[in-house]
Amino acid sequence: MKAFTHTPALRRFQVHRDLALLTLVVVGCALPFLSQPFHMDDNFYMDMARNARVHPLHPYDVPYDFGGLHLPDMASHSHPPFQTYFLAAIQRFAGEGEGREWIYHGVALIFPLLAAVAMYFIAARFVERPLWPSLCLAACPLVLVMEHTLMADMPTLAFWLAAVACFLWADELNRKSLYGASALMQFAAMFASYQAAALFPLLGWYQLRRRGRLSGWIAVLLPPAAMGTWLAVSSLHYHRMILLDTLGYVQSRAAGSPAMLGTKLLALLEYQGWLIVFPFFLLYMYARGLKGRLLGLSLLAALFLAQAVVPAYRPVDKAIFAIGLTAGFFLMARIGAACSDAFLGGRPQQTGFDRLTTQFLSLWYFGVAAYCLILFTEGSARYILPLVPPALLFFFRRLEITEVTEYRAESPPLLNSAMVASGTLILSLTWGMFLAQADFELARVYPRAAAAFARIYSGFDTYVTGEWGFRYYFGRTGAKPVPADVSSVRGGSLLVKPGLAVPYDVPADLASMAMPLANLSFDLKTPFRTMDTRVPAGFYSTGWGLIPFSISEMSLETLEVRQVNFMVERLPWARVESAAGVKPWPGYVYKPERALAVLTKPGVSILYPWEMRRPVVLRVNIGLVNAGPSADDGPHEFEILRRNARGEVLARFAGSLRPGPGAEGREWQPVKLNLPACAGAGETLEFRYLAPAGSGAMCAFAEAFLANADKDWRADIR
C-alpha cells in the first residue's frame, strides 16, 4: 500500500472540503472557551508584552519578581520573545481589561488552525487519508487544553509543523518558495521556544538522506544562524551569555538527577497515554498481544509500579497512573521497535511507511522525547506537544494497514479500523473537551477570587505571593508582588497567598509581623482537576502530581489572607511616653491561641503617626498579662485616642479591666473603633495604659486589625 500518491493541490475540492472541516472543528472546539481567563504563564507573557511596547528591541529588559525571586531582567527566561511580541501587538490594538480575553484567544486561534492545516499537508505526504490525523490533532486532548492558553507552546507547535510541511513539499516539488517559507517557519518556531532548534538536526538529517539541493541546505542553516545572531546581539546588550543563565537555572533544579529523570520519564509516558488520543484506542491498537494477556499483565505491572512509586495516591489515582503508563509505554515501545528496525535493519515492523519515513518520524518522536527528558526541569504535558504529530501518523498509518488486512480477513473483527478511527476521534474529542472544561474552570477561579477579595478588602495595599492568573487578576485590582525589600511594606497591608498557584513565602521579618485574617476557598463545578494540590493532578507540572488529571470534589484553591500588624510594623516610628522608662515591644500572647501583640508596662502612651487616607475600623483585643487571680489591685485602664493635628480627639475608646477573683477581669476585651481618615500631617493614634502603682501586670494590644468600615472583614468565601 502506498502513501498519498498525489499532490494535495489547493485547487482540488477534496482539499477545500478537508480544510473547511478542519477549520470548523478547530473553531468549534475553541468557541466555548474563548472567554477563558489568562491562565498559568499567560501572565508572564502579558507583563513582558507591556514592556515590549516600551522597549521593543529588548522586551525582556525589565526587572521582574517571579516566585519570590527578584531578577534584574528576564533575558534568560526559558523562551525567546515571539509570544511577547504577538501579545504586545494585540495589547496595542485591543488593550487590556475586563472581558477582553476573548480577543486574545480569538486572534491566537491562528496557531491551532495553522497547526491543523500544516499537519494535513504533512499527513498528505505520508498517509492515504490525511484528514484523519489532522482532525485528530485538532481534537487531541492536549491541544484542546493548550489552545486556550497564551503561552508559547501552541505557536511553537504550529510553526514547527508548518516548517516541516513546507520543507517536505519543497523537497518533493522542488519549490524554492516553499524552502523559504520553511526557513521562516523554523525561525518563528525557534523564536517562540528554544527547543524548536531540534528542527535543525531533524530537517538536516532529512535533507542529507534525500540528497537535497542547495536551497534546502540554505533553508536548514539559515534559521539557526538567525537565532544565533539574535542571541549574540542580546548577549551583547545584557553583557552576559543569556542562555548560560537559563542552563544555570536548569542545573539549579537538578534536572539531570536520576530521581528527576525518572519522574520526567514517568510523566512523559503518562501524558502520552492520556493526552494524545483516548487511551483505550492506544491499548486496543498496540497492546493486544498474547490474546489480550499482554494488556492484563502490563496493567498489573503498572499497578505494582504505582504502588512502589506513588504509594500515597488514592486507588483512583493509582488506576489513572496505571492506565496512562501502560498506554504511553506501548505507544513508545511500538515507535521504538519501528525506529530500531528502520535504523538497524531488523524484522520489518508493519508501520506502513518506507524506511526513510519511519526513520524520519521516529527521529522526530524520540528527539522531542529526549529533550523533554534532558533539557527541562520537570515534566509538563505542554512540553510533549511536538511529539503528538508523529505519534498520530504512526497510529493512523497502522490503522490504514489494518484496514487492508481486515478486508482480506475471513471474519471481521469486533472493532474494525473504521470504527477505531472514528471512535478515536470522537472519544478523544469528548475527553479533551472535559479536560478543557476543567482547565477553563480552574482558570476562572482567579478572576472570581480577585473580585471577591476586592469587594471586602479594597483600599488596602495588597501584596501577592503567587503566580499564574492569580497574580494577573489580583494585579488588576491593584495588588503587587512582594517587593525585594519588604521594609517598604507598611502596617495594615494585606498579604495574599494561594494554595495552588505557585505559592511562596514572604521573608521572615515581614512574616513575623503578619496576622491571619481570612481564608477564601473556591470550588469547581467539574470533578476533573488538571492541577491540584490535594490530589496529584499535574497537567502543567510534575511538581503538583505525576498524573495529568485527577478527580476530586474538594475545594480547588484556598487563598490565605494575612494583614501586617500596623502597631508592630510602625512601632519604631511611634513616639513613646513611659513613666517606667520601658518601651513597649512586640511579642506573642496566648488567648489561648497565639496572637501577635504590642506589650507594654503601665504608665505608657504610644503615639503612632496616623497617615491612613481613608476611614477604617480598628479592631483590637486588649488584655492583661502576668495578672494573677489574686492581683486585685484596682482597675487597669486603657484608652485609644485618634487626634487631629490640633490635638482634638476625633475618635475615642476608654475601658478598664480589673484582675482578681472575677474571671471577667482576666478576659480579653474586644474593641471596635471607627477611625476617621487622615486629613493632613501631624495626626496621631494613641494607645494608653494606666495601672495601679506597683502592679506587675502588662497590657497587650493584641491582633490589631484595620478593616473597611462596611465590610464583612473576616469572611470565609466559597
Added chain:
Amino acid sequence: MRAKSAAILLGAITALGCISLSNACGPVATGPPSREAGVDLLGRLVVVRAGPGAAEDGQSVRRHEWVVRHGRRLVTTTLLAPVAVRAGLAGLSGRFTLKLLAAPVFNIGDGIQLEVLVVGAGDTRPVCSRYFDAGRVAADRDWLRLEVPLDLSGAADSCLEIRVSAGPQGDLDADWLALAEMRIVPEKAAL
C-alpha cells in the same frame, strides 16, 4: 550505508545531549580564596551551651539558612537564643579583625543580646557586645556590619565564643540572630 549515517547522526545527537547535560550539571569552578577573604568561621561554629526550648525542634543553630533583610538575601548560620557557640582559632596569632554581618531574623520580641568573647587558657575576654532590637529600632531591621579587633598574640589555642541571649524583659520569643559572611582577617588586610 544509510543506516550507518543515521546511526552516526543519532550518536552525535546523543553526545550533544550528554555534553549539554554535563555542562548543566557540572561543578562550578572557583578560584582560591583571596587574602582579603580571611578565614571563614561560620563552618567552625559548634554549640557549647544551649538553653531549654530554644527552638520547637530542639535546634539552637540553623546552618545554611537563607535570610533576607532589606532586599539582601544571604546564607547564614542562625543562632536561637539562648545559645553559646565557639569557633576554634588554633594556629592564629597576632592582630586580627573579626568581620561579620548580623541581623535579627524577625521583627518581634524585646531584642537580642549578642556577646563576643575570646576564650583562652583560663582567660575569657569580652570583645564585643551588641543589642539588636528589630521590634523597636528601624535601623536594626537591616544587616548590621560588625568589625571587631582581636588581639590573639600569645594565645596558642584560643577560641571565639558567641553568646546570644534574650532582651531585657527576658522574652525569648523569636530571638533568632542570623550571622553571615563571618570571617577573621589579619589586621593588614582589614585596613
